[in-house]
Amino acid sequence: MSRPSALARAVTLLLLTVAAAPPASAQDTASAGPLTLQSQGSFFIGGREVQSDTLSTLPAYAPAGTITVDQMYVHYEIPIAAGNRPRLTLIHGCCLTGKTWETTPDGRMGWDEYFLRQGYPVYVVDQSWRGRSAGSVAAINAVKLGKAPLDQLPTVFSAAHEGAWTIFRFGPEYPKVYDGMRYPLGAQAEFWKQMVPDWSNAVPTPNPTVPALSELAQRLRGTVLISHSQSGIYPFQTAALSTQGIAGIIAIEPGACPAPTDDLTPYKGLPILVLWGDYVDLSPRWAPRLKNCRAFVAAVNANANGAAAQGAGAKAEMIVLPEIGIHGNSHMLMQDNNSLQIAALLVTWIERHVGTLP
Amino acid sequence: MSRPSALARAVTLLLLTVAAAPPASAQDTASAGPLTLQSQGSFFIGGREVQSDTLSTLPAYAPAGTITVDQMYVHYEIPIAAGNRPRLTLIHGCCLTGKTWETTPDGRMGWDEYFLRQGYPVYVVDQSWRGRSAGSVAAINAVKLGKAPLDQLPTVFSAAHEGAWTIFRFGPEYPKVYDGMRYPLGAQAEFWKQMVPDWSNAVPTPNPTVPALSELAQRLRGTVLISHSQSGIYPFQTAALSTQGIAGIIAIEPGACPAPTDDLTPYKGLPILVLWGDYVDLSPRWAPRLKNCRAFVAAVNANANGAAAQGAGAKAEMIVLPEIGIHGNSHMLMQDNNSLQIAALLVTWIERHVGTLP
Numbered sequence A, B: 001m002s003r004p005s006a007l008a009r010a011v012t013l014l015l016l017t018v019a020a021a022p023p024a025s026a027q028d029t030a031s032a033g034p035l036t037l038q039s040q041g042s043f044f045i046g047g048r049e050v051q052s053d054t055l056s057t058l059p060a061y062a063p064a065g066t067i068t069v070d071q072m073y074v075h076y077e078i079p080i081a082a083g084n085r086p087r088l089t090l091i092h093g094c095c096l097t098g099k100t101w102e103t104t105p106d107g108r109m110g111w112d113e114y115f116l117r118q119g120y121p122v123y124v125v126d127q128s129w130r131g132r133s134a135g136s137v138a139a140i141n142a143v144k145l146g147k148a149p150l151d152q153l154p155t156v157f158s159a160a161h162e163g164a165w166t167i168f169r170f171g172p173e174y175p176k177v178y179d180g181m182r183y184p185l186g187a188q189a190e191f192w193k194q195m196v197p198d199w200s201n202a203v204p205t206p207n208p209t210v211p212a213l214s215e216l217a218q219r220l221r222g223t224v225l226i227s228h229s230q231s232g233i234y235p236f237q238t239a240a241l242s243t244q245g246i247a248g249i250i251a252i253e254p255g256a257c258p259a260p261t262d263d264l265t266p267y268k269g270l271p272i273l274v275l276w277g278d279y280v281d282l283s284p285r286w287a288p289r290l291k292n293c294r295a296f297v298a299a300v301n302a303n304a305n306g307a308a309a310q311g312a313g314a315k316a317e318m319i320v321l322p323e324i325g326i327h328g329n330s331h332m333l334m335q336d337n338n339s340l341q342i343a344a345l346l347v348t349w350i351e352r353h354v355g356t357l358p
Helices: A003-020 A111-117 A138-144 A161-167 A185-192 A209-220 A229-241 A287-305 A339-353 B003-020 B111-117 B138-144 B161-167 B185-192 B209-220 B229-241 B287-305 B339-354
Strands: A035-045 A048-052 A065-069 A072-079 A087-091 A122-126 A223-228 A246-252 A272-276 A316-320 B035-045 B048-052 B065-069 B072-079 B087-091 B122-126 B223-228 B246-252 B272-276 B316-320
Touching: A035 A111, A035 A209, A065 B161, A065 B185, A072 A111, A072 A209, A087 A111, A087 A209, A087 A229, A111 A122, A111 A339, A122 A209, A161 A185, A161 B065, A185 B065, A209 A223, A209 A229, A223 A229, A229 A246, A246 A339, A272 A287, A272 A339, A287 A316, B035 B111, B035 B209, B072 B111, B072 B209, B087 B111, B087 B209, B087 B229, B111 B122, B111 B339, B122 B209, B161 B185, B209 B223, B209 B229, B223 B229, B223 B339, B229 B246, B246 B339, B272 B287, B272 B339, B287 B316
Parallel strands: A087 A122, A087 A223, A223 A246, A246 A272, A272 A316, B087 B122, B087 B223, B223 B246, B246 B272, B272 B316
Antiparallel strands: A035 A072, A035 B035, A048 A065, A072 A122, B035 B072, B048 B065, B072 B122
């Protein structure tokens, strides 16, 4: 049982968090004051060339030729005086893009800017085949042109508002709302605009985002991979490819953690935080995932320390926010009305468990 | 004939441009020094709710429900000391996203940052149904589920490298290169990663980007709409909806200008610049478009001033870069190796023809 020490850490964190939480006025971008960047820009990681003869059905664009897919778009901002703080890589979840981490639907500061203002270089990605990271429509045109059967149409979906409502735990079912739930539902129309079609079932396994994250980590020489939901497993898969360049993993409500029976060697000694919001026990979708992640965290720590010393020096931990007295968080923690309080908690965790780069 | 006065203006501009052009070292982001922002963030404009029963073919996501489409993603950065300079809205072209204006494929500063450093607030959009602006895949699933015939698959295409080579005027045909052509082809693999599928034939006419730009202009109360290629016609269509909030139009190699026989009232007195690169006469695709734009510019000025005073006080102009001594520009002016020289030319034009907001 690693619960006692995890709980002790959580209580410490809570105290730190309350101290570090920004005043209410800082929740508003407009009042945050000027921000000085050392540099900013964007680039792609990964990508492979694909030949096709069904790229187009229009006369103005040739059907045959080469396109590039699987690359991952990365936008970065580096604050002045970043020192040797680790770089933070923000990886969005299902049906969303890097917009997840920017200005909230009700116009408050996003985590991207909050972390910058705390002195951290911030890298925001769009998963492969999502947002500014190109996919291919060749399979659609192949069917349209009669060159492939109907069942070769790609498996793509949009999450409807009604279904997403439950998945994001705004309430038990649309349009019911959990008591005290912190998502700014007054701006829900703006949130729905963030949702985009999901092509992840039409791409190779593991998702090309994973090798791209590995290449990014090696390029950055020290990044905390911060995932959310669908992308929750990606940093773990990335570490399994290579731990080079990975300074830590923060999995926010991951769709999956590795199984406790997996090879846990890649996670030995790696600072890992799995973070959960509220109402998880009420969700048939999320409750088992939380349970599996708890087993994973326990297994990693047991693996790292041996059965006897279990807990001492453990590097993985799990925080369920209501267990440390923070109530009302939905699945979209980074946009809830206490989003910067949660971000401050993460900064504190990073300072204590990841520290600075050598 | 408005050519003499246009030419005189062009020569003046050239002189101004040479003076305003940044030194070679400033072409490199790394050497540009810190950048202080007053604020930054992102939001969506527009969007409509759509009901569908073919959103998904997966058990984990319901087929029926509501999604939001047609919205336009906008990312902005406001420099300190922007004063009352007009806001610049950057609108990318076909098969591309807002990435167009960011770091170039060979790692130089993008126009987004250059304009910021000149004191202009910068708004970068992703067209509707592109990048971070969601489209719908319901039509694909309708066919996949047998609820719609094959011919109702959306008309979507990817531009192949080989075809894009000619369209972007890197050379007459892939892989030939025009003499002196300025696109950084050594980094072409990075450029191809910027290209995404184009859904513009699957959306209403005018493109939902157009009413979104109109709403954006009214919200910004004074923006220069800077378009490229496919989006070239959008600012003109936007002005036809309402000129409110539009401080000027810069159309960079527009896919189309309005016809000289169109109602030109919306453009009367509006500062308009149509800008072209090199090798246009060699391109069967672009040569007639340039010719049509020249006729449009002449007609706008004739309309504005009357036949007798034609030229004097005219607000529309066209610059073909080789005609003012700048040679070698491809269709992707904002990424060519003299990209910041072109950007400086635009800043000079904006200062002289748009000025500051009241």
